[in-house]
Amino acid sequence: MHSFDKTIQKLRQEGFKLTPQRLAVIKHMIGNSRHPSALAIHKDLKRRYPSLSFSTVYNTLNMLERIEEVQSLNVIDGHLNYDPDISTHGHFLCTKCGTIHDIRFEDCDDIKLPQGEIGGHTISSIQVSFKGTCRICR
Amino acid sequence: MHSFDKTIQKLRQEGFKLTPQRLAVIKHMIGNSRHPSALAIHKDLKRRYPSLSFSTVYNTLNMLERIEEVQSLNVIDGHLNYDPDISTHGHFLCTKCGTIHDIRFEDCDDIKLPQGEIGGHTISSIQVSFKGTCRICR
DNA sequence: GTACTTGCAAACAGTTTGCATAGGC
DNA sequence: GCCTATGCAAACTGTTTGCAAGTAC
Numbered sequence: 001m002h003s004f005d006k007t008i009q010k011l012r013q014e015g016f017k018l019t020p021q022r023l024a025v026i027k028h029m030i031g032n033s034r035h036p037s038a039l040a041i042h043k044d045l046k047r048r049y050p051s052l053s054f055s056t057v058y059n060t061l062n063m064l065e066r067i068e069e070v071q072s073l074n075v076i077d078g079h080l081n082y083d084p085d086i087s088t089h090g091h092f093l094c095t096k097c098g099t100i101h102d103i104r105f106e107d108c109d110d111i112k113l114p115q116g117e118i119g120g121h122t123i124s125s126i127q128v129s130f131k132g133t134c135r136i137c138r
Numbered sequence: 139m140h141s142f143d144k145t146i147q148k149l150r151q152e153g154f155k156l157t158p159q160r161l162a163v164i165k166h167m168i169g170n171s172r173h174p175s176a177l178a179i180h181k182d183l184k185r186r187y188p189s190l191s192f193s194t195v196y197n198t199l200n201m202l203e204r205i206e207e208v209q210s211l212n213v214i215d216g217h218l219n220y221d222p223d224i225s226t227h228g229h230f231l232c233t234k235c236g237t238i239h240d241i242r243f244e245d246c247d248d249i250k251l252p253q254g255e256i257g258g259h260t261i262s263s264i265q266v267s268f269k270g271t272c273r274i275c276r
Numbered sequence: 277g278t279a280c281t282t283g284c285a286a287a288c289a290g291t292t293t294g295c296a297t298a299g300g301c
Numbered sequence: 302g303c304c305t306a307t308g309c310a311a312a313c314t315g316t317t318t319g320c321a322a323g324t325a326c
Contacts, residue, residue, distance in 0.1 A: 015305095017301070019299080019305095021306080037290090052308085054290095054309095055293080056308070059306080062292095077316095078289070079291085092259050092261075095262070101259065103256060103257060110250060111250060111256075113249060113266075118230065119230070119273065121270055122270045123268050126267070126268050127265075127269075128265070128266050131261070132263070133259065155279090155324085155325050157281060157282075177315080189283070191282070192315095192316085193282075193284080194283070200317095216291080216315070
């Protein structure tokens, strides 16, 4: 998710209406590196938008995923987490504090991943998730 | 999941009873590289064990995961798939045919992953999942 | 015989859907 | 004013749980 203006522009281009609820979700996600779940997003926004419903949050997130402004993560069993950074990068789930840390591949020279194809299969996306105890918890 | 005898031995060691249902699930998983879901396992075993319940399948899989005889995979949104191969390896989900292919890191020299720690975080497990079109489908 | 396990049904969590109303354009 | 988006509730999916009856040991 680049910036507010660019995202708004994209919504307009695709013919989506700019409702207060959508703008609130977008604002909440831009630059958000906490990888919130739909539940967490709803809980946070509910304060300012008491009538905001779950379906609107889900609809908006699904729309943002469709137009590639967020990606959904399968890091935790049983629900999805959302990341406004759609670049290919990894995630570290701390099983102690529950935090999801970003792992930027460029910063680690002990990580290398294929691009385009692997074993004859054509790759369209990659998800790398680590579990363990994070830097802060140990 | 090494072999039938070794797995049985482990169950006995841990004090689990060897019920027909458990033996059926274990036999069904050994050497199974199709990464079945609990639903698929239940469906397959139901033929020979018509009274087999979902809870027994789930209980057995959770037990096998606890004693590290299977691992659960987060490759597909919304449900878990089970893999009797607990070694660290990747998975490729074909979005066309739905097949999950194993990706053995040793076989690909364009994959390198860290061991032990990453960015100061202590790693206990890694999951790598690719999505795209598999060798067979394209 | 004594636990542990089973099977059933009900509970549960996260997500999606249907529909009447509201509101962006 | 048209048509999409919202909010609510209900439906749905995958998984877990509670409990009486059954069974491995």
